Amino acid sequence: MNTASAQANSTSSADAATKGAISIRNVTKIYDPDGVNVLAVEDCSIEIAPGEVCMIVGPSGCGKTTLLNAIAGFHSITSGQIDLDGEMLCGPGKPLADQGADRVVVFQNGALFPWKTLADNVAYGPIVQGTMTKAEAYGKAVDMLAEAGLSGVAGKYPGEVSSGMARRAEIVRALINDPKVLLLDEPYRAMDALTKSIMHESLLEVYDRTKVTIFFITHDLEEAIFLGDRVIVMTTRPARTKKIVDVKIERPRDYRLLSSEEFRVLVEETKGAVHEEAVKAFEAGERELA
Amino acid sequence: MAQATPNTQKSKSRIGKLVSNVTFWRGVVAILVFLALWEIGAQWKGWFGYMMPFVGKVAPPTDVIAIWMEVGQQPGYWLSWWLSSVRVFVGFLAAMIIGIPFGLAMAVNKYFRGIFFPPFEILRPIPPLAWVPASIIFWPTTEMSIMFITFLGAFYTIVINVLGGARSIDVQYLRAAQSMGASQWDLFYKIILPGTLPSIFVGAAVGMGITWEVVLAGEMMSGGGQQGGGGLGFFIWGSYMGGVMDQVIVGMISIGVAGYISSSLIRYLGHVCMPWRRMF
Numbered sequence: 001m002n003t004a005s006a007q008a009n010s011t012s013s014a015d016a017a018t019k020g021a022i023s024i025r026n027v028t029k030i031y032d033p034d035g036v037n038v039l040a041v042e043d044c045s046i047e048i049a050p051g052e053v054c055m056i057v058g059p060s061g062c063g064k065t066t067l068l069n070a071i072a073g074f075h076s077i078t079s080g081q082i083d084l085d086g087e088m089l090c091g092p093g094k095p096l097a098d099q100g101a102d103r104v105v106v107f108q109n110g111a112l113f114p115w116k117t118l119a120d121n122v123a124y125g126p127i128v129q130g131t132m133t134k135a136e137a138y139g140k141a142v143d144m145l146a147e148a149g150l151s152g153v154a155g156k157y158p159g160e161v162s163s164g165m166a167r168r169a170e171i172v173r174a175l176i177n178d179p180k181v182l183l184l185d186e187p188y189r190a191m192d193a194l195t196k197s198i199m200h201e202s203l204l205e206v207y208d209r210t211k212v213t214i215f216f217i218t219h220d221l222e223e224a225i226f227l228g229d230r231v232i233v234m235t236t237r238p239a240r241t242k243k244i245v246d247v248k249i250e251r252p253r254d255y256r257l258l259s260s261e262e263f264r265v266l267v268e269e270t271k272g273a274v275h276e277e278a279v280k281a282f283e284a285g286e287r288e289l290a
Numbered sequence: 291m292a293q294a295t296p297n298t299q300k301s302k303s304r305i306g307k308l309v310s311n312v313t314f315w316r317g318v319v320a321i322l323v324f325l326a327l328w329e330i331g332a333q334w335k336g337w338f339g340y341m342m343p344f345v346g347k348v349a350p351p352t353d354v355i356a357i358w359m360e361v362g363q364q365p366g367y368w369l370s371w372w373l374s375s376v377r378v379f380v381g382f383l384a385a386m387i388i389g390i391p392f393g394l395a396m397a398v399n400k401y402f403r404g405i406f407f408p409p410f411e412i413l414r415p416i417p418p419l420a421w422v423p424a425s426i427i428f429w430p431t432t433e434m435s436i437m438f439i440t441f442l443g444a445f446y447t448i449v450i451n452v453l454g455g456a457r458s459i460d461v462q463y464l465r466a467a468q469s470m471g472a473s474q475w476d477l478f479y480k481i482i483l484p485g486t487l488p489s490i491f492v493g494a495a496v497g498m499g500i501t502w503e504v505v506l507a508g509e510m511m512s513g514g515g516q517q518g519g520g521g522l523g524f525f526i527w528g529s530y531m532g533g534v535m536d537q538v539i540v541g542m543i544s545i546g547v548a549g550y551i552s553s554s555l556i557r558y559l560g561h562v563c564m565p566w567r568r569m570f
């Protein structure tokens with residue numbers, strides 16, 4: 001693959017979203033630290049269509065990250081099954097999914113390697129997978145960073161750029177692997193509103209171009225509705241799906257949407273469900289302390 | 291958005307930067323003031339008739355410099371420099387070559403750690419100087435035993451730093467790399483190693499300081515016989531035995547300078563090996 005075809009490549013997956021279907025069926029996860037069982041996820045089932053933006057919200061500590069870690073292959077599951085495009089990632093007889101570049105994770109705190117420049121960070125995946133030579137990977141990385149508006153900082157180290165730039169570069173680093181699924185664990189937490197809105201536009205722009213399946217955990221309900229095709233509200237621990245909000249708003253979306261009536265109604269609807277669970281979680285916490 | 295183009299304005303001459311640097315001049319002034327106070331203190335008796343406590347017993351800087359000029363013409367003085375430097379270098383290098391892989395192995399493999407960490411922790415509190423008698427018996431030459439204890443001085447510090455540094459690498463870096471398809475070797479070579487480099491350099495800087503302390507003490511103890519003699523430690527000890535106090539001070543300052551040169555070298559290497567930390 002040569003560098004000139006970067007554009008072509010990123011559109012290749014856009015024509016039809018045929019890959020990246022995730023099927024989570026009856027998944028249960030029990031952590032067992034020092035013999036104290038923690039039931040983090042119980043009998044949770046979610047079907048995600050290819051190319052869907054699936055937003056996960058729920059009270060803190062309910063088991064969202066646990067679910068993401070199971071898909072990514074960082075943790076085993078106790079029972080149930082998770083499939084990707086009809087193939088079992090983990091399930092009976094194989095509790096731990098293999099880690100692979102078809103499901104790339106973008107972390108809450110950011111995990112760009114501080115010892116590599118942004119371009120070298122982005123080039124990392126294709127190099128270690130052996131799918132490109134170093135020069136090819138680097139050329140492609142520079143092109144993709146430029147597409148994301150980061151051409152001026154490609155040669156800088158992560159410590160030298162703003163957190164917003166670093167986070168966008170991290171998403172580019174994930175996308176260069178042409179993954180089936182992007183797994184995002186509160187990627188924009190702790191960002192100011194303005195940076196966040198730039199992040200959202202940039203992510204939507206990427207999504208409209210690639211139609212990659214997105215599994216996105218967040219606490220921000222407006223973010224969830226603005227970005228998502230569906231918002232899945234989880235119950236307090238152990239996590240199950242409490243409510244699914246369908247967001248039938250046309251794409252491409254932009255910021256005028258935020259002030260629309262349709263948007264406000266959806267946010268209110270979701271807020272009600274989340275609030276109920278948050279109160280339950282709080283009361284459960286009180287009981288544990290008492 | 292920052293428009294700075296990378297790596298273009300960094301080539302300003304180093305000397306030019308130094309001369310225009312306030313911190314540099316502050317350091318120079320501090321040293322000059324220190325020397326002036328020392329000179330006045332040491333000369334007090336000659337000028338005002340009574341001796342200042344402590345500093346009055348020491349030769350003034352002007353005398354020390356005069357003696358230094360003299361001593362600097364004797365090959366024996368430079369030989370002492372050479373001998374101590376070689377001992378420090380060999381001991382330190384051995385400590386790095388053995389200590390870094392050893393620390394990394396303990397960090398990445400729990401069986402290796404289970405076997406080697408307990409004995410390591412028992413041996414670590416024993417000061418290198420306590421090893422002097424044993425090492426004189428172990429090793430065929432005194433030279434080797436001095437190098438061995440310099441090795442020990444740096445070894446423990448380097449291992450502890452490497453182990454701690456490698457173990458505290460954020461698990462998210464490892465996960466990110468793995469999820470992008472990195473093999474075990476990639477993880478080790480491209481994540482754990484660069485992630486541990488800062489700790490390796492901290493360990494090296496501290497270890498280098500300890501190495502100079504240990505080599506000096508080793509040389510003083512070895513007594514400067516035919517075997518393993520000389521070195522700056524023996525230069526000081528010999529001067530003291532000969533009652534030449536000015537030379538003792540020359541020896542002491544020489545060690546200070548040697549230590550400073552060594553730690554500057556390590557800092558410079560760190561700078562070269564870790565470009566991502568230059569912005570600090």
Ligand SMILES: Nc1ncnc2c1ncn2[C@@H]1O[C@H](COP(=O)(O)OP(=O)(O)OP(=O)(O)O)[C@@H](O)[C@H]1O
Nearest residue numbers: 031032033038040059060061062063064065066067
């Ligand atoms: N490695 C682990 N060992 C034991 N318990 C764990 C482990 N990881 C998570 N847990 C527990 O499992 C529960 C769910 O954790 P998880 O991190 O999935 O929550 P979360 O929904 O991502 O929360 P947050 O919104 O705060 O990130 C929590 O009660 C947590 O304490």
Ligand SMILES: [Mg+2]
Nearest residue numbers: 064065066185
């Ligand atoms: Mg979480």
